[in-house]
Amino acid sequence: MQDLLCPLCQLVNEDHDHIFFQCDYAAEIWRSILQWQEIRRNAMNWTEGVQWGMQYMKGKSSKALMYRMAMSNVVYHIWLERNARIFKQQQKPASYLIRLII
Ligand SMILES: [Zn+2]
Numbered sequence: 001m002q003d004l005l006c007p008l009c010q011l012v013n014e015d016h017d018h019i020f021f022q023c024d025y026a027a028e029i030w031r032s033i034l035q036w037q038e039i040r041r042n043a044m045n046w047t048e049g050v051q052w053g054m055q056y057m058k059g060k061s062s063k064a065l066m067y068r069m070a071m072s073n074v075v076y077h078i079w080l081e082r083n084a085r086i087f088k089q090q091q092k093p094a095s096y097l098i099r100l101i102i
Helices: 016-022 024-036 046-056 062-088 094-101
Strands: none
Touching (some): 016 062, 024 094, 046 062, 062 094
């Protein structure tokens, strides 16, 4: 069914793991944002991403704060982009979101 497809790639069904982490669109954003923060980490799913953050990015160091801010910003902007595509038929490239988040 058309309306179950991921609005970002139109290739697979939409679920949280896919849309926020595994989708090529989201993965490109994560790669750039993590690289920008000099964090070496493989792509992961929702649960792993949150657990990784709680384990390695807790506390009040500036790196930890930046990571948590970036994480919520990536999720927030991917969600806005998803809604813009569904409800306004507007599309922005991943590179635009990356610049916006940084
Ligand atoms: Zn997708």
